[in-house]
Amino acid sequence: MKKQFLFAILTGLALSTKAQTDTTTQHLDEVIIQENRIQIPFSKQSRNISIIDKQQIETTPGRSLQEILSFVPGVDVRQRGVTGVQADIGIRGGSFAQTLMLLNGIKLTDPQSGHHMMNIPVPMVNIDRVEVLKGPGSRIYGQNAYAGAINVITSLSEEKFLRVQGYAGDFGMKGINFAGSLPAGKYKQNIAVSYDDSNGYQYNSDYQVSNIFYEGGINLNDQNSLRGMIAYTDRTFGANGFYSSSFPDQWESIQTTLSSLSHTLNTGQFYLNSRAYYRRNVDEYRLRRNEPEFYQNNHTSNVYALEANGHFKSSLGTTGFGVETRQETIESNNLGDRERTMGGLFLEQLFNFGDLVDLRAGIYSNYNSNYGWKHFPGAEVGFQASKEIRLYSGYGVSYRVPSFTDLYYVGPTNIGNDQLVPEQAQNWEIGAKWSKANFRSELVYYIRNTDNLIEWTRPTDNAGEDIPWQPQNFTKVNFDGIELSLFYRVNPRATTFQIKEFSFSYNYINADLKEQPGVETRYALTSLKNQVIGGALFGIGKKTEWNTKMRYVERMNQDPYFVIDMRIDYNRLGKIGVFAEASNLTNTEYVEAATIQMPGRWFRAGFMLNLE
Template sequence: MKKTMLSIAVLLVSMQLKAQSDTTTQNLEEVIIQENRIQIPFSKQSRNISVIDKLEIETTPARSLQEILSFVPGVDVRQRGVTGVQADIGIRGGSFAQTLMLVNGIKLTDPQSGHHMMNIPVPLVNIDRVEVLKGPGSRIFGQNAYAGAINVITSLTDDRYLRVQGYAGDFGMKGINFAGSLPTGKYKQNLALSYDDSNGYQYNSDYKVSNIFYEGGIDLNEKNSIRGMIAYTDRTFGANGFYTSSFPDQWESIQTTLASLSHTLNLSNFYLNTRAYYRKNVDEYRLRRNEPEFYQNNHQSDVYALEANGNFKTSLGTTGFGIETRKEALESNNLGDRERTLSGIFLEQLVNLGSKVDLRAGIYSNYNSGYGWKHFPGAEVGFQASKDIRIYSGYGVSYRIPSFTDLYYVGPTNIGNDQLTPEQAQNFEVGAKWAKSGFRAELVYFIRNTDDLIEWTRPDENTPWQPQNFNEVKLNGVEASFFYRVNPSASTVQIKEFSFSYNYINADIIQQPGIETRYALTALKNQVIGGVLVGIGKKTEWNTKMRYVERMNQDPYFVMDMRVDYNRLGKIGVFAEASNLTNTEYVEAATIQMPGRWFRAGFMLNIL
């Protein structure tokens, strides 16, 4: 397998080199990373950040954000079935509960369970880009950005468009979505609707997913603007093996609503964004699909939040500040009626020390009604060694509180623990970036030392799983990545994009003897990701993606996917995709066997 991967990599590199001579380049240097307070161009970041832009979203062989994220270095996607109907996302060896998901800076953390992190009510067609912050994010985004954070960005535009996309494929899979931008005067607005379903690739793996998304905004004047968003997703699916292999007839239905309203004041040296948002998640779970009376859980979580974030510039540099308050409530027949209040204060400073060195340092102080005050300092320093090379280092403290499921769940195979305390980690990284003429490369080494890790454990297979604070985890790793993109040229065949990365993580887990752990001993260990986007003529694009994944104590696997687009940017376009061309047998989450080779094809209409 490793020889095969090496051969493919050599072939792609050789093809890439042949394509360099007659192309012009484009890069992400001017993309501003959205971090709520101090916003810095991608090229000046002293953190390990990956950006998935519109081209990658549209040409990757994927039907969901979850599948697209599986090609991001250092990100471990564990899908339960195809198209990410439910998936857990880990970063740098962290669990799904240690990753914070956001939409336009709005936290999607669900107090019931981290398994709801990807219930994102935004159709793929409306996503402008995705920013993946690897490493501690508590100082930037607050609690639960423990191992990293993923921010989904949408945008409002003055351009009018209406797009219709549809597809069908194996397993009775089909889907359609409508997306439009219909600005009226100064008011900009986007509306999208999408629907996907499938009969399932194995017994009890069918699903139906519907999304409605609307956002609008208006610039009141040069200094003031208002933006609002409302979105809804409905996911119903057979959950064969999702939470336990003992009950193949599990079933779940989830409805998530997200609404927000924000105001932005933007002066020459002062910026302030105030925001209110609400998130509701309704979850019905049955152990036997057609027998709700046998065992059923009904949960409803409600999150209300207010935030104010801003910055001001002085001769001392840029000062970022913020305040937030958040109420989380749960009504559940299993977990009981619960609520907790969280508040936080952000403060950070960015200064330039001469022409080549910059320092960014700050602290996030959080109050939790159950655990009191906690403080999370952090800092990054960057050195611009040359126009093309940047060296950086950083330190940060990260923090995660237990979910209500961790604390209070009672079931036949899982039992909560109301004595849990939050987990906390010390993080350090050092890295170097190089960018020139469409080339980007990065090498980073990172360390995370965790205290009081929350891990589900059991003494034997006849005992239910229960979370404990007992593991100490010392994790370190290295990530090396390379990316190259060119502008289209007149060549008949052209390498338009090439990427390759390698990630290695070593987890030194100190655990109690005779105790089985559920997640910690399956952390990501080796990951190789590669891709090449080939342009054929003016209208055809052929994208090949591959990934090799090895997790601790699990068999490694290699998967290759492909997509071909014709006239993607024209009035009428078509595409065809193939997943798992290698027909690999592999498992990503629990004991759920992923499908072998499968196909789908579709169309795109750009009406306006």
């Protein structure tokens, strides 16, 4: 393992050295980060943000967003099986419940359980880019953006096109998706349908996943526009060991519906986006797949929300403001019939002191019908030391409320705790960014001091009894870490062999949560500790691309593992293309979540058809 790890790092450094001799340059697009109020170009952000763009989505070896996120620095993806059929996402050592998922700024938080946050009803082909905000996001996105937030962005095309992609692979895996754009005058619209299934790589790990996605929009005039979306996903899977290693025949079926309608007014000096959205999640869970009468949970959760966010410009700079209201309900044979209401107020100000210094400060005030009012201030300051170097520092308070499962669940292996109080954390970070021509790099150090951390525990001295897990509040837990990342990209050339993209990152996270005598913890003591990610995208001739990705992951109190994935594309941007992918080329035995062994070396291949 150590020899493989050292060889991978040396190979990456060698590739980096070679890439630096390439004189081809490319000016990366000045991407505007899609926050809900003040939107700032990526190069002017005083935060640690990673962007996964269209090229990376299309060339990274992976059949799901979850697999692609596993190559983002500081992001901890814990899959239960392949292609992300059920996966938890953590950021900077945080748990799956401490990450907020969004789709075009719409919160996808499920009040039942954080395990459902990745039920994103959007086929991969429709994703334009993904923005990963690391660190406190409560001031920007509201509650539950505790350790970070991930915003999936789609875009409406003005051109007609049809894209078809199909694939097949090991474990009886197969899938097909159709995505098209059909603008009609001023009205733009996208529609996509996808289906994936597999027999499973081990007993009771089969799955079927279907997605239907539609979005449309129209510019009413130069200042007003409307945009709407409706999407649906159905995930049904054998859940061998997913939630308890004692029951190999677990099974789950989840259907998620999401719809939204928004209006945008933009005069240049004044911007206002108003939207309403609705999310419904239906979850059927069986402890024994073919015996629902033995133990079965049926949950139906609904989220209704209204938001208005905007900004205006004045002599003081840019002022951002927002208001939100949200109602969450659940009907469950296990959790009971519950509901809670939340409201929020946002206010922030961006000051520019000449061309070199900027300060962004604000506060989010949240009302929860169960916990009352809470206030979350934060600020970031940036200093443009030179054209290439930007220094920054920030502070923020983050917040997460317990899920209904945390509070009320009753089962043979888990039991809730209705005395839980919300988690809260103080966050600090300091960092530096360097960007020149084809290169960009970033170094950041961060601290998160948590009060009332919610963690599932059970006594270790159980006298032979199988005592269930139950969540508790820990008084104080401190995290600190460092992240280093390097990225290189060059314009493609018609050469025989070319390094088109290279990336390397290292993360170290330290948590002072210690084992307590007689108490076993479920998630916190398996948080990310060391993470190394590397990758290189090679161009071979005019039409062939070869992408190699590697990960070295070490979590607290778990064995480290090293994995290499690979993908080859031919004519990806042409009318007809083909690809082949391989995962875990090292044939490593490893576990990402619970006690579930991930598969060894496995393969898939497919085709792409692009019509315009």
